[in-house]
Amino acid sequence: MPLQIIPLRRPFYVQWLGLGLILITLGTVITFNLYFEHERTAVREHDRLSTQARVIAENTEYQLTSANLALENVRSNLAYWKDDAGQQAAIRHLKAASIIPGIRTMNIVDKEGTITASTRAELIGMNIGFRDYFQEVKQHPNADMLYVSPPFETIDGIFVINVIRMIAGEQGEFAGIVSATLDPEYFKTLMMSVQYASSMWVALIHSDGLVFLTIPDERENMEGVNLRHPDSFFTRHQSSGKKEQVFTNIMYATKEHGMLALRTIYPADLKMDKPLVVAVNRDSDSIFQSWRQHILAQGTFFGVIVLASTIGLFLHQHRQRNLEKEAAQARTLVDRFSFALDRIPTYIFMKDQQRRYIYANRSMLELFKCSAEELAGSSDSRFFPPETVARLYETDIRVLRHGEDTAEKVTCKGKDGHLRIYWEIKTPIYENDKKTSICGLCGISTDITELELLKEKLEQQARQDYLTGLFNRRFFMEQGNAELMRAQRYHHTLSSLMLDIDNFKKINDRHGHQAGDTVLKRLADVMRKMLRTVDIIGRIGGEEFAVLLPETDLQKATEVAERLREEVACTAVTLETGMALYFKVSIGVASLKDKDTDLNTLLNQADKALYQAKENGRNRVCLA
Template identity: 80%
Template sequence: MPLQISPLRKPFYVQWLWLGLILITLGIVIVFNLYVEHERAAIREHNRLLVQARVIAENTEYQLKSANLALENVRDNLAHWRDGAELQRVMRHLKAASIIPGIRTMNIVDKEGTITASTRAELIGMNIGSRDYFQAVKRHPSADMLYVSPPFETIHGFYVINIIRMIADEQGEFNGMVSATLDPEYFKTLMMSVLYASNMWVALAHSDGLVFLIMPERENMQGMSLRHPDSFFTQHQSSGEREKIFTGIVYATKEHGMAALRTIYPTDLKMDKSLLITVNRDFDSIFEPWRQNVLIQGILFGIIVLTSTIGLFFYQKRQRKFEKEERKIRALVNQFSLALDRIPTYIFMKDQQRRYIYGNRSTLELFKCSAEELTGSSDARFFPPETVARLQESDTRVLIHGEDTAEKVICKSQDGGPRIYWEIKTPIYENNMPTNICGLCGISMDITELELLKEKLEQQARQDYLTGLFNRRFFMEQGHAELIRAQRYHHPLSLLMLDIDNFKKINDKHGHQSGDTVLKRLADVMRKVLRTVDIIGRMGGEEFAILMPETDLKRAAEVAERLREEVACSEVTLETGMALYFKVSIGVASIKDKDTDLNALLNQADKALYQAKESGRNRVCIA
């Protein structure tokens, strides 16, 4: 008699059908999500590379504009040459113009190709008439054109690019040129500054196809020609677009990469040739995180398929053997445990003797032990004595008194810094009897970053961001409290209003950054001269207020005069190296009766300050 395979009952068949549909749907969702993530990674890298290319291009365009202005300035001053003294003055002007970042050398060349003036004395008298860049200007003369030479190797073995302005005679014909040599070291630093990964490189090339620089440096790359039908350089120039992204094999390096190319051609400059920047990153490294994600999701999907299939099989088997309830509970427990392991919170359980009997994955990772090592361990194994005492106290409240606790726990981390946890504990009852406590369950969350952020925000709410002094709002709060205290106990209290003299001129002449430096220097002087009990606040702009408890008007005036003298002697060194001195005017006021409020006191001191300003500044006036 042949074997007969009894068909699955309809409910079991439907379960397998649903499982298959869910797994197929899940697989489609995962594949679609991976596809979207791949596209996002590509777009994200496109944007990053383009941004880096724009940074270099915009900086280079700025340098070209600056160098062009310097060349035009030198060329326009050539008409004033009359004698040796004038020549020396123009030579000094030439050297001053070459100070612009990115310029290595500046030369003046006559129509025969002889260098008549140079920032490098050893070049004066040298004839460069046979050089290609000289001949290019001579063959196609234009007084309005900025000529950009192809890269060429110097006698010192490194490549440079010259930018040139033609000198015309009275008839507008070629009469020489003024040239500036771009400094490779400046552009190397600029190019290295945009590299955000170790597998990147940046190249700067001439529109003729010759490589000027590549960073990090590679052998035999400088001077290499990129004019090849398969090169990104040729494809970019053929596209006519200003910037473009390419993916594939890089012609110059034979590497598989993603490259952003951008043409450098300032719109307000007339240049005979342009430059081109390339920012490239290794293609495989761009999608390495994505491939790892594919592997992880693939493994998880396989685990899900295997787990769900096996789970359904055993579920049906339990149905056949009338063990549905027991196995269902076990499955729920397993799923709950897996869910707890995925929660990024420390979840644990202890018995009546305060020994650990369970910890989720986060807890095990925190304690750096296995589940077997955790079981039976006490807090003394993982925490310092002071923290153990605190934990045992809260455990006692839960295990003995049946309380639910929620509190902060502070302990030292392995690096010695404090870590702050928010810990919640609740009792576990045996047989659902509220009087029979068999253990506790705890949840602990690391809130260190949240507490630090809270502290930082509180500090920002009361401090002036520039000087570190109290801001106006917090000064007024502290001032009101101090005024009430002084009036209640009949103690003296004085207020200084201080303003920097001619601060607007400092900003206009030296720039706002120098003005900020002056404000910070003044804050430092006030901290040095005044007491720690004095309340210093920045009221706005260059105006400051100082509240001086336990200080009468005479003593406050003396302190104000000492502060004024200390400020007058203070020196601020600007970025240019120049020393800057500044002065202040100060108004002094003191409470005279118990009805005086803070605003009135501020008005009195402000009037005295105004009097000091009107009296010639750099002085102290008393209200």
């Protein structure tokens, strides 16, 4: 849509001043756009790295909690395993407890440092009394503490971390330890799941400063490196006492410039002697690569405009006496200007004092699906619904009446009903050099719908279980507590179900973990199909699921559980071999009875009923 220029006889210095103001305004608009784009890029990457660090931290907290429960379970049964037969029972119990994802090995060690029972037979009888983690517990005994060892190299040459519970004697004295070795491969898989760019690296660090794990593989030379240095971001993060921080500068360990998100892993319900820290880093060059390309493109564009407009004005002044010829040359120069604007991948437009469009570049015309002639004189109501027109009107008035420069995020819904999000900059256009009268406005708008949808997607991933798509344990508990408070406030009924897949370990052992994952996803599909949209469904463990049924008493909840159990029993999973695999579930049912009952108590009641269903032969429903 060409700009119309009417040649006027003015003093040369006035024309040059006018051109200078236009170029300064345009340069300012471009500079502001690049500045805000740089800030948006940094903020977006800050949020993405923080989100990924939070995802790893929450999963690691869950694994530490699970490992702690396994250790406490083993420790509580030590009194029954004092004879030879008891040792075999202890080994079987250790193996059962170690099926929790993320645990590599579990050991029972006496006060002399000798391993008396282990999930690995070759370790039984070995003395590990010289190990620092054994000496730490022996020298600072505390039966209530979960000890987290610094990373150390095993006899297999693998860097691992142990989580440990002390065994107390009859007088509370040190009598040995129960330890669980965290599986590096599990945590590598977890860390790889959040790596969304090749320029990223992720690390898990002990609070003493030793690096436990890093990915990708080329970063594995960092394992065992001590980051406790006065100049390191790790030390600054530890000293701050904050749970999470993001730093941007040169990394102490790698000497690379990047953005680093650090988050301390310290579950509130665990008494740990030392926390872990997760680090997620991305190289600065890759973060701002696209932004630098925009600098080059818009700088080139601005240079073209400066050169073209300067030459144009010079020629215009040189041929001022021939008005018609000079006007034609001016139109040619303006057409070049318009041509350059049409090549910018953003929306550029101008409006007059009545908010009617007088100019739009090619990107804007393609967005509105009209020609330059059709756009001329049109208002926003032609292209947007009333609620969007009202928001645009408020911004235009601030520019046209008050002379404000605006830069803000705008959400617009087009005629087709699709929602788009833009970063929009608007500046007033003045009639004269004294800026006493505003004749219109100039606007530049950039589509950031994808920069916003990605952020929303990352936040959604933090709420969902990565395998089944159901609520993860943390988000399930948040929603469940809200529903429990609602039920208690309005005296509504509320019931809970606890489900567990029968013989799930055998499915994994016989058909592989991929088949086990398929079974978990199929069970999630059945639950979504059978239950209501108001029901709250979550995966809270490996093969354990929980459901909250609002406004449902115990009898109705039992009927729901029975229908769900029957539907699962009729559901088959087709393996890669073509064989149909059937699986079953046991279900425990509990209902809210006491107004002072909290969510954990309600779920524990259902869990006890689930345990009874398992004891009574599985594939059945039991009531609390």
